Every structure is written in structure tokens, then in C-alpha cells.
Amino acid sequence: MAWQHGAERRLAPLTPTRLESSFRLRKDLPPRKLLHIDMDAFFAEVEIRDNPSLRGRPVAVGGGGGYRGVVTSANYLARQYGLKAGMPSGQARKLCPQTVFLPVNGRKYVFVSAQIMSALEQFSPEVRPLSVDEASLDITGCERLFGGALELGLKLKEMVRHRFDLPCTVGIAPNRLTAKMAANLGKPDGLLIFSTTQEAAAAFAPLPVEEMVGIGAATGKALNRIGITTLGQLAGTADFVLKSHFGILGPYLRQMAAGEWAGRMRQDDERGPVEKSIGHQRTFEVNLTDTNELRARLVGLAEMVARRVRKGGWKGQVLTLTVRYGDFHTFTHQSHLPAPTADEEALIDNSWKLLEECLDSGREVRLLGLSLSGLSAKSSRGGQLDLFGGNRLVRREALENALDALRERFGEKVIARAQGGRYARARRYVPCQDMVPLRGGAGKEAFVQALGISKIC
DNA sequence: TCTGGGGTCCTAGGACCC
């Protein structure tokens, strides 16, 4: 299932450093019970729940647009025809023409997700959302209140089904990675418990190595090349052999396959900033070569990034531009800004510079992306900002806040940067033709003045 | 059937300093 809504909400990756500290920690800890809940075909099931006429039909969310789309989520009926997340929409249509394609309604899924996450707290004080449709619960000790792990798992599934009318799969195991694997293997609408790592290893053994969370296509291929195709083979391979091919990561691959990885929930005090980078990327409907057109698209990305950065109360110092050419070759180019910023103009100017430096002009561009990292909290400035007084920077910040508020209230298209001449560096804003009417209100004149526009319709 | 968009983390190599 694709999609997620927060950098913090993901499974900690399997890095040697983390793994090592996990193992160190494990020696001092009593055996634990971790529960992993994974919503089945979450987006598709939410849509079906809200529109019962879709029941019994193959449903896909995403991939409905006419261009270059992929399926984001498909219900299990559609999956019987071979549809799955990440599949190009053209292929999905061909495999199953009767599929109902629905647009992605991100806000709705985030809303439902938040409700589910909070409802999970009745089963454990330690609920860790990993993505919009997954969470990990430390139920060590809690299971006794429910009469055992099995009973707790069943009650949890029943709660989700009754309160939210949605199916989910639950995995329970001695560690987090194995619990997640249990949920993967139990899908759909299942409950799978591994009481010991040995039990888990036995279940993993016949599976192809790529089924393991953390082993993707590249590592899978590398393992296949040395004759390891199943997780059972991987678990039985000597560490020195794996070490010689995969370096320090090698032994950890074996431990994962043996169900021995003791990934732990991070403690609250080691939680870093919620987000490490904020970015957007866009694949164009058709490949672009015109530099002015590319610049215009870049401005759009910079505005979106700047707004999210400001909304989160951040500033960032490292700007990364991504260019994907028509042949799918993808390049990134970074620049370290002189100071952390959330300023739209600064992002636009610097991203243009980056593009000028690295663009292979004449080559067809398929995608542009822009991301800001090196985030730090914006220093708080007490009191309201003065829209009309203050220095230029403060005024600009006030202007950008006003624009954010406008867009938040009336939508993305309510106002756009003027494209004076041929995408000259416009500093003025004009209302879009399809602008949502503003009805009076005290702030109207202030907006008109602050935005430097002639009128608001 | 050509391949989305949001992220995190790791690593290799070069620059630079001592």
C-alpha cells in the first residue's frame, strides 16, 4: 500500500547502527510481544465503505487520470486480476477493464487513520503509527488484560471492524520486524502469531528473499546471484560468506531471515524533529524541453515547498533539485544556502540557479523535484506581524503568510504568481480567472493592499 | 504497459585540514 503522511511515521530502516544497538539492548530486556496492524487495501476499502454500491466490484484508487498515473491502492477483488499498488494505470485497465478507478482523497484517509490510531490506544499505551495504514503496538504485559495475545489480537480486529467498518490484518511476534512480516503473511483480514523466532523462521523459510521487509529488488538480485533465493537459504548461510558479499550488512541479512532482528520502538526522548526534509516532485503530462516552461514549473514547486515549510514552522538550508529526463535517468543537484530560510523568493531564485547549472538543455525532461532539508525551527517572533510597516523582508513574510491563508481557505488556484512577459521574475500576484469569490469581510482590503493586486472578485 | 509521489538512510568519493 502506498502513501504516507509523515516522515516520523515509518518503520525505522535496517541500518547496522540501529541493529547493533538493538541487539545490545535486547540482552537486558525480557522477551517482548509486538503487535503490528496493517489495514487491508486501506484507500480502496475506505472508498467502498463510503459508497456501498462499489461492494463486490474491483476498485482501484489512483491511476484514473489519463496520463502517466499509477494505481495507489487496489481492493483484493481487483488484485485477483493482477492489479497492485504501483502498477501503471494503462496496464491496470488492460488487465481488468471493469475496474472502478477513483481519485485519491488523501485528506479523508489521514482523517480515518487518525481516528483508528487513537482507538488503538485502548490496547496498549505504546502505539506507534508507522504510516497512514500501519501501526506497531508494544503489547508486552497488556495481553494478560485480554486473556492472551490471541484474544487481544481478535478483540483489536473486531474493534476496527465494528467501529470503522474496515478490514485489517494483525501480526504478533517477539520483535517488530517479525510482527510486520507476520501481518504481511496473514493478509487479507488475518491474524498471525509467531510465539518464537524459531516459529517465524520456519514460516519465512520457503519465501523468496524479496519478501523480507528491507530486502528490495537490488539486494534480492545480489542474493540470487550467489545462489540464495529463499529466506531459508539466507538464514542458513554462514556470516562470513554474507560478509564477503555485503560487508557489515551481511550478517544482519541472515538475522532478519532467522526472525531474530529485535528492532525496538524508539524512545520518546530520542525522537528527532518530526520532519527532515520537505519536498515535492511532479511528472509532467508530456516531456518538456522549453526552459521557460521548466522554470515556470519550478516556481510552482518552490511555492508548494515554501508553504509547507512555513506551515510547519521550519526553515531549511539545503535545497535539492531533481531532474528526471525522458530516458528515466535521474540526477540531483544540491545547494547549501547561506542561511536557513522559508522565504519563497529565496527558494525560487536558488532553484533557478540550480536548474541553470545542471540542466542538459535540449534534452526532454520528464520530472522536476524540489526539496528542502537541513530543517530547523523558525525562531518565534512575538506578536502579530505588521503587514504594512517593518522592513522589506518582514513585509514579504507577512505577504507570504497572507497568501498561505488565502490558499488554505479557498484552494490552491485562488491566486497565482504573475507571469510577466515570458515568465520574467514576477513579483506581483494576480487573481486567477477561476478565483473563488471573496465575500466582503474585514480582511479584504488588507489583502488587496498587501497583495498589490487591483481587485479581488 | 512504460515506470507516481512522499520520504529516510547509507555510502563513496572529493576537498580540505592537521
Next chain:
DNA sequence: TCTGGGGTCCTAGGACCC
């Protein structure tokens, strides 16, 4: 005359996940 080696920072690329 040009050579060691360790440490750190920065950048680009890649693997992986949902």
C-alpha cells in the same frame, strides 16, 4: 620533493519503504 594517514564535511547517487 612530494608524501602519510586520520578526521570531517559536502555532494551525488542509490536502496528501500509506503
